[in-house]
Amino acid sequence: MFDRASPEVADAEVFALFRDLLAGLDLRPVTGDIGILMAAVRGLATTERRKSALLRHVWRPVRFKALLDRFAGRAPVPAGRVALLERLKAGSPAQLIEEAGTFVGLRGPDEIAARVEALVADAGTPPIRATEAALLYDLLGLEAPAAHALSHLRGITPMLPAIGPAVDRFAARLEALAARGVDVSTLAFEASHGRTALEYYDGFVFSFLGNGMPPVASGGRYDALTAVLGAGAFIPAVGGVIRPGLVARLKGAT
Amino acid sequence: MIRVGVPSKGRLMQDCFDWFGARGVVMRRAGSDREYSGVVEGMDGVVPVLLSAGEIPRELAAGRIHLGVTGSDLVREQLAEDEVAEVAKLGFGQADLVIAVPNVWIDVETVDDLDAAAAGFRKAHGHRLRIATKYHRLVRDFLQAQGVADYQLVDSQGATEGTVLNGTAEAIADITSSGETLRANHLRILTDGLIHSSQAVLWASRVAEWSAEDRAIYAALAAKLRVAAEPF
Numbered sequence: 001m002f003d004r005a006s007p008e009v010a011d012a013e014v015f016a017l018f019r020d021l022l023a024g025l026d027l028r029p030v031t032g033d034i035g036i037l038m039a040a041v042r043g044l045a046t047t048e049r050r051k052s053a054l055l056r057h058v059w060r061p062v063r064f065k066a067l068l069d070r071f072a073g074r075a076p077v078p079a080g081r082v083a084l085l086e087r088l089k090a091g092s093p094a095q096l097i098e099e100a101g102t103f104v105g106l107r108g109p110d111e112i113a114a115r116v117e118a119l120v121a122d123a124g125t126p127p128i129r130a131t132e133a134a135l136l137y138d139l140l141g142l143e144a145p146a147a148h149a150l151s152h153l154r155g156i157t158p159m160l161p162a163i164g165p166a167v168d169r170f171a172a173r174l175e176a177l178a179a180r181g182v183d184v185s186t187l188a189f190e191a192s193h194g195r196t197a198l199e200y201y202d203g204f205v206f207s208f209l210g211n212g213m214p215p216v217a218s219g220g221r222y223d224a225l226t227a228v229l230g231a232g233a234f235i236p237a238v239g240g241v242i243r244p245g246l247v248a249r250l251k252g253a254t
Numbered sequence: 255m256i257r258v259g260v261p262s263k264g265r266l267m268q269d270c271f272d273w274f275g276a277r278g279v280v281m282r283r284a285g286s287d288r289e290y291s292g293v294v295e296g297m298d299g300v301v302p303v304l305l306s307a308g309e310i311p312r313e314l315a316a317g318r319i320h321l322g323v324t325g326s327d328l329v330r331e332q333l334a335e336d337e338v339a340e341v342a343k344l345g346f347g348q349a350d351l352v353i354a355v356p357n358v359w360i361d362v363e364t365v366d367d368l369d370a371a372a373a374g375f376r377k378a379h380g381h382r383l384r385i386a387t388k389y390h391r392l393v394r395d396f397l398q399a400q401g402v403a404d405y406q407l408v409d410s411q412g413a414t415e416g417t418v419l420n421g422t423a424e425a426i427a428d429i430t431s432s433g434e435t436l437r438a439n440h441l442r443i444l445t446d447g448l449i450h451s452s453q454a455v456l457w458a459s460r461v462a463e464w465s466a467e468d469r470a471i472y473a474a475l476a477a478k479l480r481v482a483a484e485p486f
Contacts, residue, residue: 056373056403063401066366080363080445093360100358102440105418105425107359107371111378115361115371 002226002235008169011204011221012176014238018208018217019182021242025250027208027216031146032193033173034058034220035203036153036166040139043162046071046128049118059195061140068136073127084116085123093117135160142191146174149189173204194218200225204238210250217242255299256468256475259313259322262290262304266454269346270323277479297478299471310457314338317461320468327351327429327452331389338457339485341476347454349431351389353396353447356418356425357440364446365400368425372404375424386410386423389449393427396449415439458486 003010019029041054050071057064069075087096093113103109127133135156142149153167174184194205203221210216219240227234260281261267271281280295281302292302303319310324311332325347329338355362355371362371372383383405387393390407397405410417410426415435417423427449430436436443456479464472464486476483 053370053373057401060401060403062399063366063369063403066401078364078366078445080367084360084363096360097358100360103356103358104440105356105358106379106421107356107375107383107424108378109358111374112359112361115374119361 001239002237004236006176007203007221007223007236007238008172009176010236010238011173012180012182014219014240015177015204015206016180016182018206018219018240018242022208022217022247025208025210025216025247027210028188030188030190030193030207030209032190032195032205033166033170033203034194034201034205036163036170037139037191037195038202039163039166040136040160043160044128044132044136047122047125049122050125050128061192061195065140068128068133071128072130072133074133077123081119081123085120088116088120131159139163139191142189144189146177146184146187146189148185149191150174169203194220206240210246213246213249214243216246216250255301256320256471257301257303257318257462258294259303259305259310259319259324260292261307261310261323266307266347267304270344270454273344273346274479279475279478297471297475299467300475311338314457314459315461317459317463320459320462320464320472322457322459323454324457325349325452326455327389327392327450329455329457330450331392337461338459341456341458341485342479342481344454344456347452349429349452350448351392351427351429351450351452352443353385353393353425353427353449354415354430354436354441354443357442359442362444364444365397365402368444368447369400369402369404372402376404382406383425384408384423385425385427386414386417387427388412388414389427389429392449415441456481460486462486 001010001014038055038058041051044051054064054067057067093116094109097109097112142152144152150171153163153170157164157167178184194201200222201220202224205220206218207215208217217240221238223236226237260270274281279297281292283304284291284293290304292304294300294302305313307324308328310322311329313319314322315333315337321341323344355368359371362368375383385393385405386408388409388411393407408423414426414428416439417426418441419439426441429452433443473483
C-alpha cells in the first residue's frame, strides 16, 4: 500500500487487513518498529562512521551487539588491532602493506590504507557514553504490550531525544490501530522484532505466528527500499505476505 | 550383509585400514593394486566398498552403503542431520576449514574486520566481496551466524588458494592442514576464522535398509570396533 499522506494510518490499515484475512486461524500477532532503533542509533553522540557501521547491521543482531559492545568500551580491543596500532607508530600503512609481502587481490593498497586510517581515528574516539549505551541495550530488549511499550519509550525519550519523532509515529500508529479495533493494551510489541527477517523493513514490522511453524504472515514498512528503487523519486510503502502453504496446513488441521 | 564405504586410495585408505585392523577387522584390497574391490578378514557379512572419499557422503545418503568413512567436512557440507549418524571419530585426516585473506590486508585480522572490509569493498567496487570456496553451506552458515554482510560466495572446486592471485576472488574458505599452500599464495588465516575442524569419521546411513540380519552383523562389528551399538 502506497501512501504519502498518513503513513501510520496506512500501517494500521495493512495490519487490520492481515488480521481480518487470517481471522479464525488462532495466530498470535507480534509487532515492532525498526524505525525507533534506527533513530536511536542516529542520535548517538559518536562519529558518523560508528553510526553507519551500527545502522548497516541493524538487521543482524549478533554483529550489531558486537559493534555496540566495542564502541561502548564493553568489549576489549582485539589483540591484532592493538598490535597493528602499535606497529603504525613506527611505519605508515603503505610501509606495512609493503612489508607484508606480495600484493594479491582486487582490494587495493589505497582501500587498505583508508581503513587503517579509520581504525586509527576510531581508536582515538571516546567510547559511547555508558548511559547512552545502556538506553540502547534497554531498547534492544524491549518487549511489552504495545501501549505499555509506548509509555516506556515516552519515559526514555528525554534521555534519548533523537527517538522523539519515531516514538510520536509509534503513538500515532497505535491510535490508528485502536481505531480499527486492535486492542493495543494486549498487542505484543518487541523493539527488535523483524530484525533478522527481512533487510528492507525500516519502520513498522509485524508477524502473525502459529505454533511450531515459520511466521504465517509477515510484513512492514519499506520506505528506504522504494526510495532506492525509485532512484530519486520516493513513495512510502507498507505491505506484507501471507504464506498460503501454512494457511492451508492450518485450515486442514482444524 | 552390510556394505562399508572406504576411501579407495592414498593415505586416507591406509589410515582407514589401519584403524579397522587395530581393532581386529582386517581390510585389504583384493587382487592387484589397481583393482577397486576389497575383502575383510575376521568378520562375516561385512563387505568393503572402495570409493572416492568425495563420493562416500552421496552413497550414504542414497543408502547404497550402510557405513562409510569420510571427512566430517564433506558430510556436514553435503548431508542433512537426519541422513547419517556419527559412529566414531577416527582421529586421522585432520584438516581445518578456514577463512583466509591476503596477507597484505594489514587491517584485517578477524571476522569482524572482514565484515568491515566487505562494506568498504562493496562501496569502492560496486560488487560484493567474493569468497571462493567449495563449502558453500558451511561457509554461509558460519558467516550468517556471525552477521557478516556484503560478501558473496563464488564456487571453486579446486586450487582455491590461487583464486585471489588470479583475481577471481578477494578471500577464500578452504581446507588446510599445515597452512603451507595458503602461505605460498600470500594468504593468511583470520584469527577467528575456523569454520570447521574436520577429521575422518565412521558414519552410519539412516537411509540404508537395515534388515534384522544387518543389525546383527552391525552389533558384532560394533563390539569389535568398540563403537555405539545402534547409532542409526
